[in-house]
Amino acid sequence: MALLKLQTQQFRNLAPVALSFSPTVNLIYGANGSGKSSLLEAIAYLGLGRSFRVNRHEAVVRHGSPSLTVFGEVSDNTEHSDAPTPLKETHRIGISRDLGTRETRLKVDGERVRNLSAVARHLPVSVIDPGTFDIVTGGPGKRRQFLDWSVFHVEHGFAALWQQFQRAVSQRNKILRNGRIDESLLRIWDSQYIALAEQVTGARRRVFEQFQPLLESVIADVDVAWSGDLKFEFFPGWDRKADLADVLMSHRDQEAKMGHTLYGPNRADVRVKYQGRPVAETLSRGQQKTLVILMKIAQGQLLREHGRQCTFLLDDINAELDEAHRQMLAGKLRDLGSQVFITSIEPPRPELLWRDPMPDFKVFHVEHGDFTEE
Numbered sequence: 045m046a047l048l049k050l051q052t053q054q055f056r057n058l059a060p061v062a063l064s065f066s067p068t069v070n071l072i073y074g075a076n077g078s079g080k081s082s083l084l085e086a087i088a089y090l091g092l093g094r095s096f097r098v099n100r101h102e103a104v105v106r107h108g109s110p111s112l113t114v115f116g117e118v119s120d121n122t123e124h125s126d127a128p129t130p131l132k133e134t135h136r137i138g139i140s141r142d143l144g145t146r147e148t149r150l151k152v153d154g155e156r157v158r159n160l161s162a163v164a165r166h167l168p169v170s171v172i173d174p175g176t177f178d179i180v181t182g183g184p185g186k187r188r189q190f191l192d193w194s195v196f197h198v199e200h201g202f203a204a205l206w207q208q209f210q211r212a213v214s215q216r217n218k219i220l221r222n223g224r225i226d227e228s229l230l231r232i233w234d235s236q237y238i239a240l241a242e243q244v245t246g247a248r249r250r251v252f253e254q255f256q257p258l259l260e261s262v263i264a265d266v267d268v269a270w271s272g273d274l275k276f277e278f279f280p281g282w283d284r285k286a287d288l289a290d291v292l293m294s295h296r297d298q299e300a301k302m303g304h305t306l307y308g309p310n311r312a313d314v315r316v317k318y319q320g321r322p323v324a325e326t327l328s329r330g331q332q333k334t335l336v337i338l339m340k341i342a343q344g345q346l347l348r349e350h351g352r353q354c355t356f357l358l359d360d361i362n363a364e365l366d367e368a369h370r371q372m373l374a375g376k377l378r379d380l381g382s383q384v385f386i387t388s389i390e391p392p393r394p395e396l397l398w399r400d401p402m403p404d405f406k407v408f409h410v411e412h413g414d415f416t417e418e
């Protein structure tokens with residue numbers, strides 16, 4: 045999968061022109077405030093349905109405009125197991141949001157679709173920007189998000205399962221929030237909640253078990269001194285030795301006091317330890333960054349094993365990574381055959397990122413939201 049064309053309307057400061065990208069490498073450069081990050085943000089908007097920089101949709105709509113539209117054409121090289129050769133087709137995907145009516149319109153190949161997942165599945169985007177490094181330094185939520193992104197792209201039906209699960213959580217929370225708990229009603233929702241929690245956990249565990257050996261081999265490949273003492277573990281969100289039903293039963297009072305669900309997939313984590321202690325406490329900032337890059341690469345490999353390709357968006361990596369790390373990342377992404385977008389303030393020097401073989405690339409210069417291909 046690769047984004048071949050993009051057109052935006054009223055998206056931050058981006059001019060409404062149609063851009064055609066390389067399915068391999070796209071190098072975007074321009075001064076501070078010119079629109080580099082906004083372009084990556086618009087691409088990610090199609091693949092995630094939201095901004096990777098801000099939580100409020102209002103922030104990305106051009107100041108003074110009532111709505112935005114992002115439209116893209118993607119190549120789909122999904123390998124169908126029953127097809128003699130990979131099928132290559134293109135799909136047109138679009139998202140528009142109206143701030144006034146709060147309406148979101150989603151389209152795939154000209155047809156309206158209801159769920160964001162129907163759009164997002166066509167463009168798996170993986171962002172590497174200064175915020176990405178929170179995957180190891182931040183709380184479990186970041187790591188759940190990281191794992192679930194793979195699960196969404198690898199496990200068919202996960203998006204629908206996740207929605208059902210969230211509905212069960214919110215019903216259960218409503219009952220727990222009610223001063224006097226209706227035990228019989230809670231029991232009904234508990235059984236739904238437990239069944240869905242087991243399914244969510246099963247999907248996560250299956251994907252984690254495929255991801256872990258890929259990550260270990262990517263780490264072994266770069267041969268860093270600290271790699272031998274790293275351990276990765278999937279934590280489902282409750283004590284694995286106990287049944288979730290028993291855990292809920294024995295913590296009834298605690299949950300009632302807090303007024304919400306405390307055990308289950310919403311507490312899951314991918315625990316990463318170095319010499320038995322969390323990496324955030326033990327590895328240096330530089331080592332943590334290397335680790336996150338390797339996790340992202342392993343995630344790209346995982347998708348590729350499932351016949352899907354990620355589009356990587358590298359924003360402002362010059363500020364975060366030294367030249368050796370940039371080369372390592374760029375080389376691995378080339379070997380993965382992924383589409384890559386890289387932003388920089390200075391004119392790009394691809395010869396510093398790749399020696400033999402140099403991938404095909406396009407260079408774009410941006411000024412005041414206007415992109416020119418060079």
Ligand SMILES: Nc1ncnc2c1ncn2[C@@H]1O[C@H](COP(=O)(O)OP(=O)(O)OP(=O)(O)O)[C@@H](O)[C@H]1O
Pocket residue numbers: 055056057074075076077078079080081082083102103104105106107389
């Ligand atoms: N909603 C909006 N409507 C219009 N313009 C906006 C909006 N949000 C941000 N901008 C402006 O868009 C411009 C581009 O911002 P962007 O973050 O994409 O720049 P950049 O090229 O990545 O800069 P830097 O190198 O400093 O990170 C900025 O001048 C910013 O003030």
